[in-house]
Amino acid sequence: MRNIRLTICYDGSDFHGWQRQPDFPSVQEALEMAVEQITGHRPDITASGRTDAGVHALGQVVHFFCPSRLAPEVLVRAINAKLPRSIRVLDAEDVPQAFHATLDARSKRYRYVIDNAPIPDPFRRRYSWHVGSRLDEAAMHRAAQALRGRHDFRSFETEWPNRTSSVRTILDIAVSRDGPVVTIEVEADGFLYNMVRSITGTLVLIGAGRRPESFAAEALAAQSRAAAGPTAPPQGLFLLLVRYGRTPATPLDEEGPPRPHLP
């Protein structure tokens, strides 16, 4: 059978996360059912990683084995025709048999969106965390650079200890503002449970002037979740993209990654 890689986006609001589970709708189940209607074969779809209930994706990557002989561009349209409007396939391609969406991922990039307007925007409420205090995004950006590089991130992990190690490498971390919206982006070779949301809560305390700029570095060094900021809510989090291919020798320097169409 062909190994098919799909790039998908989804509004996580109406699902209990990526992973198939009894009693609750999941993105995985909706996608598997749509693919089954097209290929006649119920697939096991493997994602680069699971996203939690309420978390969104702009560039999730999955793979599955497919008995159908439909061309990739036809697969995209056909699967989209069977999916709810909250999930879209952006791209499909044939990949080598050995390709694995989870194991071959070199890095993932997440974006966290904060609505920093004085009055919470009703149109952003499903897609951001409203923070009413004016945030100093420049201070947040400076403070965040302390998290760059290879560290034990257990202070930003809500289920520590885990099975293996909390050591990860943050390749890029940046905070910016566009009008009322403050955005945090983090790219790493892997993420711990609630890592971006914990980093976000930590940086927001700094941005609101309730902690000094050194707080992020101090929380990291304390090696304890209690030393860092709160866990930001899920609806502000977007899986932006997943990178595959050869391991880069050095951390990410380039001027931003390729951007899929963004809201």
Next chain:
Amino acid sequence: MRNIRLTICYDGSDFHGWQRQPDFPSVQEALEMAVEQITGHRPDITASGRTDAGVHALGQVVHFFCPSRLAPEVLVRAINAKLPRSIRVLDAEDVPQAFHATLDARSKRYRYVIDNAPIPDPFRRRYSWHVGSRLDEAAMHRAAQALRGRHDFRSFETEWPNRTSSVRTILDIAVSRDGPVVTIEVEADGFLYNMVRSITGTLVLIGAGRRPESFAAEALAAQSRAAAGPTAPPQGLFLLLVRYGRTPATPLDEEGPPRPHLP
């Protein structure tokens, strides 16, 4: 009692429109209940005009008589604390006893949002109409200028004849594009039922190359709803703002109206 004017915004997705009705949630009822919790008095809230089920507002204006003595900025925060997150009060002010949100409105401006990306954006699905065919927004803009001025707009009215007259004055009409999003804005001294949605359906046929640029003028001249394009769906429509004050002598020329914070 004080006459209070509120400027409000709302995501119309979860409501059956502005107007209070049995069995279905309405924006009016939600707002009246929130105000009652704050002032202790159930108000009759009058809006500049009704918005339909699924239609949104960025700058709806309402008035009501208020026994409370709370300062306007306190009213804003207090009412917001009792409202669902899908509705927000942006501003409150004391206005003369004679002020009437509907009768004193000089003009209203609507925006219609079209998602013109090849693949419908899941994050825009509640706030736009997805049109897959590439639209020529410049052609749509040129064609739309034929609707400017004082005309009988019965071709763009879905409940003709109405009680009075279908003659209105379009003060401004413009079509623009920002990336995948094509936006139509219409400002008029008053609107007929489904007028903006009918104009939108008409312009989209032109933009998709399925009708010539003269089609808008021809539909207007035909004086028949069947001669114009289809009625666009409600979720792309936003009441942008309402103008009050002295009647301007000439149509609107200025470089855009003051903009409330927009998604």
